[in-house]
Amino acid sequence: MRVLLSGFAPFGGSGLNPSWEAVRRLDGVQATNTVELFATKLPVSYREAADRLFASVRVICPDVIIAVGQAGGREAITPELFAMNRSNSENPDNEGIVLTDQMIVEDGPEKYKSALPVHEIIWTIQKLGIPVELSENAGGFVCNHVFYKLMHELEKNGKSKIGGFIHVPFLPEQTLENDAPSVGIDQLTEALKQAAIVSAAAFSETATV
Ligand code: PCA
Secondary structure, eight states: OEEEEEEEOOOTTOSOOHHHHHHHTTTTOBOSSSOEEEEEEEOSOTTTHHHHHHHHHHHHOOSEEEEEEEOTTOSSBEEBOEEESOBOOSSOOTTSOOOOSBOSSTTOOSEEEOOSOHHHHHHHHHHTTOOBOOBSOOOSSHHHHHHHHHHHHHHHTTTSSEEEEEEEOBOGGGOTTSOOOBOOHHHHHHHHHHHHHHHHHHHHHHHHO
16 A cells, blocks of 8 residues: 655755655655555645646545645644645745635635544554644645545545645754744654555445445
């Protein structure tokens, strides 16, 4: 079974993005006998990010898609429960686009729930002693945009795959000039690997019922 993890390019003046730094270490990793991991990098662009993710999905043909992004300032790895049909951020994406109070999909539902086993993911990461908690708000920027479009696409395709979104805190090297919380790269990478394994197991259960 294949799990595709996406990470984002750096944005907002930072030279790196922990989401890509972690998932790129998982590209090509055989996580268990039956679970193979793949990684793809997305631009921080409202216009392009989701299409780039869908292009990778067409090439890799994963059963599980886990999109990952940076949520600087958070203390814990946060699986997101809901994708909202609304972009609203004062921050420009990497193409200079600012979206305020805009629907992502006209006539789409107000929100989608993650199809990942978020509670199992949290328990598993917690057992490793890595900070993790549920989030019910993926924000109004490019991450929520990709998350919503991913869930919309999965819904249109009859839920033959599962997917969702996980936000991750800064890396320690991004917090040298402020006292923002951070999680180290080894912990981030291990947490996302476990999230992929747990999600693959949940997918096989639904697929065999
Ligand atoms: N985080 C941003 C976009 C890219 C990223 O890594 C967000 O939370 O929307």
